[in-house]
Amino acid sequence: MSDTHVEPADLVRARSGDDDAFNRVVGPLRRELHAHCYRMLGSTYEADDAEQDALLRAWRGLAGFEGRGSLRSWLYTVATRTCLDAVEAQGRRALPVDVGPSSPRAVFCDVPSHAVAWLGPYPDGELPRARPDARYEQREAVELAFVAALQHLPGDQRAALLLYEVLGFSAAEIAEAIATSTASVDSALQRARAIVAEKVPARSQQQTLRTLGDARLRQVVTGYSAALERGDVDGLLTLLTDDVTWSMPPLPHWYRGIEAVTDFAVRLPLSSCGSWQHVPVTANGQAAVAQYLDGRAWSITVLTLRGERIAEIISFLGAEHFAPFGLPGTVPDDPR
Structure with a gap:
């Protein structure tokens, strides 16, 4: 080096x-x-x-x-x-998919697990260029x-x-x-x-995002955010793959497949949580949004895409994740 x-x-x-x-x-x-x-x-x-x-x-x-x-x-x-x-x-740290099976239906009384050290999101910012002799x-x-x-x-x-x-x-x-x-x-x-x-998938997110292009990526992220903000089930489902997964560390339960994810989305974030607002960010070199619920920091949600659809949603719950991204604990005056 x-x-x-x-x-x-x-x-x-x-x-x-x-x-x-x-x-x-x-x-x-x-x-x-x-x-x-x-x-x-x-x-x-x-x-x-x-x-x-x-x-x-x-x-x-x-x-x-x-x-x-x-x-x-x-x-x-x-x-x-x-x-x-x-x-x-x-x-070591883990994600919910590492510690238990998926749930077929929404779990209303899910309790954060503090027995697990959970993986966290990373504000990638201006990462340096790869070394010439590096594979990744x-x-x-x-x-x-x-x-x-x-x-x-x-x-x-x-x-x-x-x-x-x-x-x-x-x-x-x-x-x-x-x-x-x-x-x-x-x-x-x-x-x-x-x-x-x-x-690790054979195709990295960097390869997927380059193929997708910035304009289409913005459409996907905007579509995801708008669907939650409007409570639009159909709008959300059009963005997801059939085998999509959704997890929310530190909550241990997670969901796999369009039926389980739909049941969770309809019963919780799309209907009973409150008012959502979103700020686009990048995390872990991937598309992501900072989610505010009723004006307060709720999660940094990282989206993994396959083709033009979302194959994985990981919502890292907790206001403590916002400061590393330079975001306030309450919704910015102009979140867009």
């Missing part, structure tokens, strides 16, 4: 303890380091903590950076080891299907896959980063690829 441009004088000052110089050195890399922590941990807030912890470790250890590799590689090594500590302490684009690498699949991997396999296929590390660099052998890295990559291939 090559470095972004670093002024040698700043690196010298940073190594001698200059706070401002350190911030100039690491500043251009913070966004991508944060995304890496999210991929490892599945939570924006855990990524915040891990990034801060990693930068603190880097600050304390920078004097020992010998410059044998790139500064970028060294920082990713520090961040990866920080995340591996968090994975060991906290385990940066936006592909934060798509929900990919991040959810990573959660099924042990920490070392998760780290190896990300470092190799997203960040373009060599097997030898990965071995040094996670303190293992090259043979162990090769084995970890083989196992990780097999598991991810089982769980």
